[in-house]
Amino acid sequence: MSYDYPLPNPQDYDVSLKTGFLPEDLPLAELPEYFKPWEKIAKVIPALLLTHRVRSAIDKQVPLLSTANLKTEAEYRRAYSVLGFLAHAYIWGVSEPTNKLPESIAKPWIEVSDHLRLPPIGTYAGLCLWNYQPIFGDLHELLENGHENISDPSEFLDNIQTITTYTGSLDESWFYLVSVYFEYIVD
Structure with missing residues (x-):
């Protein structure tokens, strides 16, 4: 018995015929100025982890920012990647892990994740494909x-x-x- 099912269109699933799971355009290296507090911490995560200051830096320097200021899919992807790095560094970056994130990270990460239809966790897309x-x-x-x-x-x-x-x-x-x-x- 054979079945004739149409093959799905890869582009309906954000799969490029040219670059596969990678976006056809290069990932953004940095978000617009409004999101500078996220980017500022993301750039120094290694130093903050080494000195066990990542939580205090995020708590003091990262305000709650509106995701309404994200305009393009590339910006949403970069935000997802940055917030994923910040969240995981916050949770695991000191000697005692925590099960809570500050609203300034959790709220926008959930909103961005919902927009991209991805879970708010470090994913292959956030760590590799958009990074x-x-x-x-x-x-x-x-x-x-x-x-x-x-x-x-x-x-x-x-x-x-x-x-x-x-x-x-x-x-x-x-x-x-x-x-x-x-x-x-x-x-």
Whole structure:
């Protein structure tokens, strides 16, 4: 017995025919100025974790910001990634984990997660797919031309870096970036 079911359209599921699960446009490296308090802490998470000051920094420096100021899907994706890093650093970043997040992180993270239809937790999308940027400006050209035009696939991997990490280590960055590489390069 055979069934004839139409194949789903990948784009209905945010899957690109060109880049797979990666967005066709490069991830945002930074949110607009309004969201600077989130970005400011995200940039120094490794130092705050090392000194066990991440909770106090978030509590003192991160006000409750409105997600109504997010305008594009790229901004929502970056917000999801940043808030995920902040939330997990807040929960696990000192000697005693906590089961509570401040409203300034929890409320916008839930709103952004609802918009993206993702759970408010560190996900593959937030850690990897929306958390890389080019080292040199030609990565966008590589993406536009499609991976079949890249003569050496390591060109792609050699030209990306993570935007946000917990440790600042190369090992953590490579853990995320290898996934990006395989999402994009492997057919």
